[in-house]
Amino acid sequence: LAVFRGGCNRESARAVTGATLPLLAGLIDKSLVRRRQATAVARYELHEVVRQFATEKRQAERPASDSNGIPTSGLAQDDAWLAHYAYFYQLAATAKQNLHGNEQLHWMLVLDEEYANLRAALDRCLRTKDFARGLQLALLLDEYWYTRGYHGEGLQRLLTFLQANTISLPALAVANGYAAAAILAIAGGNYMAARTYLEQAVTPLRQQGKQVSLARALRYYGLIALHEADYPAAEAYIAEAVQLADAVHNPYEAATSLSHLAEIALIQQEHGRAQELGEQAVQMLRTIADKNQLAGSLRRLAQAELHQGQLAAARRNALESLLLNNEVGDPRGVAASTVMLATILAADAAWPAVAQLLGAAATLLTQAQATLLPADQLVHDETWGRLTTAWPMFQSHFDAGRQALADRRTPPYDLEWMQVLVEN
Incomplete structure (x- = not known):
């Protein structure tokens, strides 16, 4: 149980350590574990002194370094940490699959609750130089970091894995990693760095025919051009992103790009076109029940409606x-x-x-x-x-x-x- 950070629930305790409910109850009776229930699912956590003792004992039995002080290579050296990583990798993968639909809020809250464990898994990957596993997990958290405002932390973690030893990492993972780094850099206002990251992402994504990832990367290029007031370039990038998303029937990417096209139209005072694009994006996002991106598209639509003199509609959409x-x-x-x-x-x-x-x-x-x-x-x-x-x-x-x-x-x-x- 010492591998957990921020505690665990019954499911994760069983999956990672084999701990049964009677075993957990026995540990509670011995005051080694405390049970807390702030939500519908109870969590179990070692008392801190016990956790530190257990951690030290595990380190003594399974040293992180060999006799020469060189770190062991990879999580595979430690069964408990490997099980911990596997469980939370799968949890993050399931969450990512559900971040653009009606289960979006539920899975964001799940990631909130388990974020200490996810951080611990990332930290362990770095300490054991298991960069491939670390990057794969980080790629599952990019949208969570973006939405929750953890832009700096997410960017730093991605770059740490990407720049540690990119030769041994899968090319597609590296390309997706730099694309994810780009949007986090954009969110933090570092557009120059974002462009550098995208330069390492777009060509591999084109070569491997990864249409959705490429559409996303082109949209990010469009955001950089938009920041630089190069509106023709911004529109060209984002229009191509819409085409790619439509071709593979990805309504989220298409709607997100349409919302950015509405943003460009607003800046150029094409308010009628902006309203039309905004309405298209909102309709698509309501269909797939993506609350996060819907919020942004509603804001863009409200801005267009305000310029069209539709104050009541603008107020309603901005408030939503x-x-x-x-x-x-x-x-x-x-x-x-x-x-x-x-x-x-x-x-x-x-x-x-x-x-x-x-x-x-x-x-x-x-x-x-x-x-x-x-x-x-x-x-x-x-x-x-x-x-x-x-x-x-x-x-x-x-x-x-x-x-x-x-x-x-x-x-x-x-x-x-x-x-x-x-x-x-």
Whole structure:
């Protein structure tokens, strides 16, 4: 049981260690294990002193280094850690398969609960120089890292495995790894690094005919071009991504790319086209029940509707976007939706509410160490300019908004006060 971090449930205890329920009950009776039940599934955890003792004993029996101090190679040297890795690899693989459908929230919460164990598995792969297993597990967590705002951690872990010994790693895994690193770098605002990573991903993906992965990588190239205000290049990359996704019948990738095309149209003030693209994306995402990406597409649609004078629809879609982002736990998405709502309220000159919402968004972005996407940043800057010009006394309300979310660093946030501001 010492291989677990953050505890285990009955299923993982049996799968990894062979521990039965009577055995766990006996350990509880002896005060070696504690049982806690914050959710429907009970978790079991060694008391920390016991865990440290057990860990030291295992290390003495199975040293991590040979007599010359050279680390042993790979998890295969340790049956318990290999079983731990195998269990949590399969859990992460199942989660990834379900992150674009109606089970999305459930599996995000499963990954939340087991994240300490997933981190432990990654750390062990690094310590034992088992880079191939480490990279394969990291690739299953890229979307989780992106959604939860763990951009820096995810990027660092991916690069550690990719750059440790790429010669021995499968070429496709390396290509997918650099593509995953690219979107995490983009989320952190490091577009130059993202381009470098993509240069190591696109050619192998083309050569191996991996259409979905290639569509994703081209979409990332489009986001970089969008940031650089090279709109023709951005549209070309993302349009090709749509074609590839349609060809292999992948509605998630197609809808995500359509939403980015709507973003480009908005920046170029093609509001009618942006609304049409946004509506297509929203319809597709509602069909597959992907709440996370649906939230982003709703925000883009709300922005187009606002420019078309459809304030009620814009408010409704932006509010739904906010609540969905909060439900799936995307802090950057919550911030962007908050900015969108502030912009909608600015149309009614509701400056105190606008200031509070922009303050809350600033706190969210600071906590997540994230930047807004170009279209969202443009909306923010325009609304900020209007606020500071029209209502110079904004500072106290802005500070109140910043403070409103300061005590909660991760989603879900208490957003009831925002709903009251918007609905009133």
